[in-house]
Amino acid sequence: MSSSKRSPIIVEHLRKQQMWDALSRGKRLDGRDFGEQRPLEIEIDVIKKANGSARVKLGDSEVIAGIKVETGEPFEGLENKGALIVTAEVLPTASPHVEPGPPDEEVVELARVVDRGVRESEMVDLDQLALVPGKIVYTIFVDCSVLNADGNLFDATSYATVAALLSAKLPIFEMQDGKVVDTGQTKDMPITTIPVSITAIRIGDSVLLDPTAEEEACMDARITIDTTPEGFCAVQKGFAGSFTIDQLKKAGETARIKGEEVRAKLRELTGKNG
Amino acid sequence: MTQTRNLIDENGKRTDGRTIDELREVKITVGTVKNADGSAFIEFGKNKILAAVYGPREVHPKHMALPDRCVLRCRYHMSPFSTDTRKNPAPSRREVEISKVMREALEPALMLEDYPRAAIDVYVEVLQSDGGSRCAGITAASVALADAGINMRDLVAACAAGKVDEKIVLDINDTEDKEGGADMPIAYLPRLDQVTLLQLDGRLSPEQFNECIDKAIAGCKMVYEVQKQALMHKYFGNETEMKEEAQ
Amino acid sequence: MHDVKRRYVIPGDKIVEGNFRPLMNVIKAGNSIIATRIGIAETGRDGVKVIPLSGVYIPRVNDLVIGKVVDHSSLSWEVDINSCFSAHLPAQDVFGRDFSPARDDMGRHFAIGDMITARIMAFDRTRDPMLTVQDRDLGKIPRGEALKISATRVPRLIGKRGSMIQMIEQATQTRVLIGQNGVVVVTGRTPEGIKLAVRAIRMVEEEAHTANLTQRIKVLLGIPDTPPQQQEAPRDAVSGASKPEESTIDEVEEELEVEEEK
Numbered sequence: 001m002s003s004s005k006r007s008p009i010i011v012e013h014l015r016k017q018q019m020w021d022a023l024s025r026g027k028r029l030d031g032r033d034f035g036e037q038r039p040l041e042i043e044i045d046v047i048k049k050a051n052g053s054a055r056v057k058l059g060d061s062e063v064i065a066g067i068k069v070e071t072g073e074p075f076e077g078l079e080n081k082g083a084l085i086v087t088a089e090v091l092p093t094a095s096p097h098v099e100p101g102p103p104d105e106e107v108v109e110l111a112r113v114v115d116r117g118v119r120e121s122e123m124v125d126l127d128q129l130a131l132v133p134g135k136i137v138y139t140i141f142v143d144c145s146v147l148n149a150d151g152n153l154f155d156a157t158s159y160a161t162v163a164a165l166l167s168a169k170l171p172i173f174e175m176q177d178g179k180v181v182d183t184g185q186t187k188d189m190p191i192t193t194i195p196v197s198i199t200a201i202r203i204g205d206s207v208l209l210d211p212t213a214e215e216e217a218c219m220d221a222r223i224t225i226d227t228t229p230e231g232f233c234a235v236q237k238g239f240a241g242s243f244t245i246d247q248l249k250k251a252g253e254t255a256r257i258k259g260e261e262v263r264a265k266l267r268e269l270t271g272k273n274g
Numbered sequence: 275m276t277q278t279r280n281l282i283d284e285n286g287k288r289t290d291g292r293t294i295d296e297l298r299e300v301k302i303t304v305g306t307v308k309n310a311d312g313s314a315f316i317e318f319g320k321n322k323i324l325a326a327v328y329g330p331r332e333v334h335p336k337h338m339a340l341p342d343r344c345v346l347r348c349r350y351h352m353s354p355f356s357t358d359t360r361k362n363p364a365p366s367r368r369e370v371e372i373s374k375v376m377r378e379a380l381e382p383a384l385m386l387e388d389y390p391r392a393a394i395d396v397y398v399e400v401l402q403s404d405g406g407s408r409c410a411g412i413t414a415a416s417v418a419l420a421d422a423g424i425n426m427r428d429l430v431a432a433c434a435a436g437k438v439d440e441k442i443v444l445d446i447n448d449t450e451d452k453e454g455g456a457d458m459p460i461a462y463l464p465r466l467d468q469v470t471l472l473q474l475d476g477r478l479s480p481e482q483f484n485e486c487i488d489k490a491i492a493g494c495k496m497v498y499e500v501q502k503q504a505l506m507h508k509y510f511g512n513e514t515e516m517k518e519e520a521q
Numbered sequence: 522m523h524d525v526k527r528r529y530v531i532p533g534d535k536i537v538e539g540n541f542r543p544l545m546n547v548i549k550a551g552n553s554i555i556a557t558r559i560g561i562a563e564t565g566r567d568g569v570k571v572i573p574l575s576g577v578y579i580p581r582v583n584d585l586v587i588g589k590v591v592d593h594s595s596l597s598w599e600v601d602i603n604s605c606f607s608a609h610l611p612a613q614d615v616f617g618r619d620f621s622p623a624r625d626d627m628g629r630h631f632a633i634g635d636m637i638t639a640r641i642m643a644f645d646r647t648r649d650p651m652l653t654v655q656d657r658d659l660g661k662i663p664r665g666e667a668l669k670i671s672a673t674r675v676p677r678l679i680g681k682r683g684s685m686i687q688m689i690e691q692a693t694q695t696r697v698l699i700g701q702n703g704v705v706v707v708t709g710r711t712p713e714g715i716k717l718a719v720r721a722i723r724m725v726e727e728e729a730h731t732a733n734l735t736q737r738i739k740v741l742l743g744i745p746d747t748p749p750q751q752q753e754a755p756r757d758a759v760s761g762a763s764k765p766e767e768s769t770i771d772e773v774e775e776e777l778e779v780e781e782e783k
Contacts, residue, residue, distance in 0.1 A: 010601075012589050013634040014667050014706070047402045048320065050355040060308045064401060066355020089363055092349065093326035093397045095309045099334075100349050100397070102364070143354035143363065145399065147324060148307050311577055330577055330605035341647065383532075385548075385557060389579075390646045392605040420532050423576020423673070425557040427548065428533035465533040465555065502531060509559055509574050510529045510730070 002105055004240070008097035009217035016218060023206045030212065035254055037210040040262070042159060042269055044167040052168020052189065056160040059212060060150035065142055065160035067168045071131060071180045072139040082129025082138040086115035088157055094149035095213070109238070114144070114158045114197070116234040117226035121195035124165060128190045131173055136180060138173070140165075151212040154224045154236075158197035159262065165189055166270040191272055195233055196259035199224040200251050207247055209258065223248065225255035229263070281450055282439045289450065290319075294443040295489070297433070297496050302414065302504035304421050312422025314504070316414040319447055320404035325414035327422040329394030344389035348377035350411055352400040372408050379412050379432065379461035379471035385425035394424060405448035406434045409459050409497075412471065417501050421508070429501055430470060432461040433493030435486045437478060442485045444493050458486045462494035525565040530556035542568035560673075561730060574730060578604045578672035578702040580641050580650040587662070587700035588652070590635045593627045600637065600652060603669060603702045608650040610639060615654060636662045636706065638698060662698070665708040666715055670726040672703035677729040678722060685725065685735065692742035693718040717742065 011019075019029055026034065038059030047053035052067035075083050088111035092100045103111070118124070129138035142164060144157045169186040201211045201219040208215060216222070220241030226234035232252065237243065243251075267273060282288050292298070298319030307313035310326035333339040350372040354361050380396065396419065398411040409432035416430040436446035437455035451457055456476025462469055469491075478486060530536060534556045536547065543549045546558045547569050556562055560573040580586070580602065588600035588608060598610045612620050615630060631637060638659050644650040654660045670678065678699060679686050686697055695709030695718045705722060709715040721738055728734050739746070 010589065010591050010634055012636050012667055013632070014636050014662065014665055016634070017664065018666060047322070047355055049358060049402050049404075053355065062307075064353070066353060066401075068355055068360035070360060087354070087363060089353075091326075091351075091397065091399055092328075092395065093307050093310060093313070093324060093399060096328055096331065100351075141354065141360050143360070145353045145401070147399070148309055150308070312575070330579075332605060332607060389605065420559055421575060423558055423573055425546065426532035427550075427555070427557065429531070463533075465535070505531045505559060506529065 007217050009213060011214060011217045015214070019203070019215075019218060023203065028208060029214070034206060035209050035258070037258065037262075038212075040159070040265065042163050042265065044163055044270060050164075051171060051186075052164045054160045054163035054167065056156050056163065058152060058156040058159065058210065060148055061146070061153060061156040062148040063144055063146050063153070063156045063160040065144045065157070065164040067164050068141045068143070069168075069171055070139045070141070071136050071173055074130065074134070074137040078126075079134040080130045080137075081126035082124070082140060084115075084119060084124055084126060084140045084142070086118060086142045086144070086161055087111050088114060088144040088146065088153075090146040090149060090153065094146045098149070109236070110153055110157060111144070113154060113224055113234065113236045114161055116236075117158055117195045117197050118142075118161060118165070121193055121226065121228045121233040123162070123191060123193055123195055125190035125192050129170075131180065132175060136175075138170070149213060151214070151216050152199050152210050154199045155197045155210060158195075158226070159266070162194060162196070163266060163270065166191060166194065166266060166272045188272075193228045193230075194263050194266055194272070195226050195228050196262045196266070197224055197226045198255035198258050198262075200254070201239075202241065202243060202247065207251060209254065223251050225252060225259075227256050227259040229260075231256075279453065280439060281453060282441065282443075288438070288443065288447075290447055294438075294441055295492075297445045297493055298447065300410075300413075300497060300500045302417055302500055304417060304504050304508035310418070310422075312418040312420070312424070314414045314417035314421060316410050316417075318406060318410035318413070319445070320402060321400070321407050321410045322402040323407060323410050323414050324399045324401060325411065325418040326397045326399075327394065327415070327418040327424070328397075329422065329424065330389040330392035331395070333391065333393040339391045339393070342387065342390050344384075344386040344391075345393040346377055346381055346384065346386060346396070347393060348373050348380065348396045348398070348415070350376050350398045350400070350408065352403060352407075356400045356403045372411075375471055375473065376408060376412055376415065380415060380419065380430055382468070382470045383416065383426050383428050383430050383463055384419065385427060388425045394419075394422075403448070405446055405451040406459065408432070409434050409461070412461050413497055413501060417504060420505055428463040428465045429498060430461050431464055431494040431498040431501060432459065432471065433490055433497050434459040435490035435493060437476060437482060437486070442482055442489055444489050456482075456486070458490055460487065460490040460494060462491055462498075464495060464498045525563055527564075528562045529560075530562040530571060531559050532557050534562070536562045536569055536571075537564050544568040544570035546571035546573055573673045575671060576673055578602070580604055580606065580608070580644045581701070582641055582644055584641045584701040585638065586641060586652075586702040587636060587638050587667075587698060587704035587706060588702070590631045590633055590637065592633065593631070595627065598627065598631050600639070602650070602652075602700075603672075603704055604650075606644075606649045608639075608641070608652050610637075610652040610654065614642075614652070631661060636667060636704075638662060638700065662706055665698070665706040666719065667704065667706050668719060668722065670703050670705060670722065672701065674726045674729045675699060675701055675703060677734075678705070678725050685738070688735075688738070688744065689718055689721045689742065692744050693721070697722070 041057040043055045050066040168189045222238040301317045306315040307326045312327040412432040436457045461471035554569045558573040560571040588602040592599040600608045639652040642653040693714040698706040
């Protein structure tokens with residue numbers, strides 16, 4: 001069951017006034033344009049024990065994604081494909097408003113939307129990852145820990161997940177006498193494309209890319225759009241307000257253009273193409 | 275745990291090349307989590323651990339508040355990608371126990387009676403683990419508490435010693451932990467010369483027991499120097515030597 | 522000049538041995554005085570204290586604070602004062618003794634999200650801080666740019682008898698309201714002036730404990746060097762001047778400056 005709740009962050013009227021003044025001049029409180037992303041830092045291979053990992057800083061939002069590859073049973077209905085599971089946890093370190101405990105509806109949504117972007121784009125060629133079709137397949141866990149939350153966890157978590165997958169080394173498993181054995185060798189993750197997530201929010205009539213936590217506390221609605229070079233693969237509208245059709249179509253266009261900029265960065269960093 | 279293979283070679287080198295009295299490399303950065311009141315990131319050998327402190331702050335739910343002192347809450351948690359095999363994100367019994375002994379290791383150093391009806395939350399997150407993560411976590415948590423400006427009688431430095439190939443060695447790593455003979459983590463208050471955490475996992479003779487304690491305490495003192503440096507560096511930068519003149 | 526020794530300390534550091542009086546953020550352990558916080562330890566004639574460089578604001582009676590209204594019941598407003606406790610402003614304080622919930626609308630007077638200057642009227646170990654707005658210049662803040670600094674840097678931002686903040690105000694044509702709890706509100710004639718004032722405030726926050734800060738702020742604000750004899754007028758009560766007995770980081774600075782001029 002999902003119920004309405006008050007935002008834990010109450011933005012002062014003075015601050016809201018400043019925000020409205022700035023918006024009317026086409027700027028945001030931190031001086032950015034509406035369509036401008038905060039500085040994006042991506043570092044790969046930060047957790048050596050994991051099969052792949054990445055640390056992303058998007059403004060002050062910080063996320064680490066770690067990949068563990070095991071073997072297991074395939075998903076029902078997908079017997080000849082490897083399994084891919086994305087989870088996310090917003091750590092209680094991330095902000096004064098987070099309490100330790102099982103993920104709440106916001107965090108579950110975060111994980112599922114990031115997962116959807118990766119899955120629907122078919123970024124990882126899961127067809128190559130069936131060890132014994134129908135019985136034993138590669139299972140790829142991508143677990144994300146949000147260390148510091150300052151808005152737009154959707155994009156930060158997605159970039160960490162994608163960067164980790166692009167740079168991951170897959171352990172090569174073999175069947176020996178009916179048992180799974182790790183040969184000790186590795187190969188690159190089979191990548192087909194690079195999905196990129198772009199999130200924007202609406203405040204009044206302004207649509208703002210890559211919101212800070214403060215902007216999210218004032219938002220009317222949010223939209224997350226995942227694109228590949230071919231087009232769109234996942235979209236999620238969030239929060240209890242609405243968008244006009246025009247705003248949505250424009251957001252889609254922006255997501256493709258900005259998405260390509262981030263994609264170029266990921267390509268350069270990991271040396272992978274999609 | 276009875277050992278099955280040699281973990282120290284004929285030159286006295288351990289599995290990671292160290293001698294028996296050598297501490298792994300320890301690096302601490304203070305203030306890495308922007309939203310927290312205090313934080314520290316520690317690299318202790320291959321361990322990578324983040325500690326963040328929020329407090330003193332209001333207690334929720336209100337009825338959990340204590341009238342004459344602060345409530346201290348500690349959480350030790352491992353990220354799923356932190357271990358060799360993936361760990362389920364839900365808290366395990368090991369994490370529950372470590373959270374408890376961690377709290378009991380830190381509490382004696384904090385002046386909780388200065389903050390009645392408030393709470394201090396300490397969150398330790400293991401991002402990569404390689405033996406001795408609870409000691410590294412306590413070490414980082416102590417620095418984070420100082421960073422948060424909580425009144426403390428002393429810092430808490432932690433380090434483990436253990437038995438490997440029938441020798442007492444300082445600061446055991448993951449392999450030594452899994453395959454060695456004994457593991458003894460200790461947390462220590464350097465100025466007060468007091469022990470606030472002591473656990474033993476394995477078998478030691480009476481002589482080995484004493485030797486192990488002494489060795490672990492020596493390790494704690496080395497760790498304390500790193501804590502000091504890290505705090506001085508963040509707050510006083512290059513001006514660590516303030517002029518001690520009388521005016 | 523009185524005899525004062527200073528040192529950087531972390532918790533657990535022994536500051537001095539002997540029969541000294543423990544003043545603030547220190548404890549007596551046997552024959553020694555030990556620091557309990559990170560900061561600057563000062564040993565003087567009247568005792569030993571540590572000026573802290575970090576820590577959440579702990580309310581003190583009579584402090585002037587700037588808070589944000591976050592909730593209200595029919596009897597009081599709940600105010601976030603950037604501390605470990607929520608503060609309360611009783612309805613009676615505003616509406617008077619014969620206050621009636623039916624007639625006097627709490628939400629219309631102070632709404633959720635409003636920022637107010639208030640004074641801490643009561644606070645002790647057994648209850649949350651209580652506020653009052655019954656004083657000249659207290660009450661709702663209608664406009665301005667709000668920012669938060671560490672409460673430990675407030676004395677440095679105010680300066681001796683208000684010297685630092687007045688210098689910033691005059692150079693940027695702004696008015697700066699400073700709460701002891703680290704909340705600061707800047708109003709001014711021009712956006713550029715406000716921006717510059719905010720930069721100066723942030724610089725003071727980051728470099729509060731270093732020498733030559735006043736000089737660097739002057740450079741930032743574009744103030745030409747003036748002879749040191751100029752006296753500043755005493756700070757008025759609204760901006761919350763620091764209490765005279767408390768040594769401030771500012772005094773450390775002033776003495777270091779005098780030292781350099783010799």
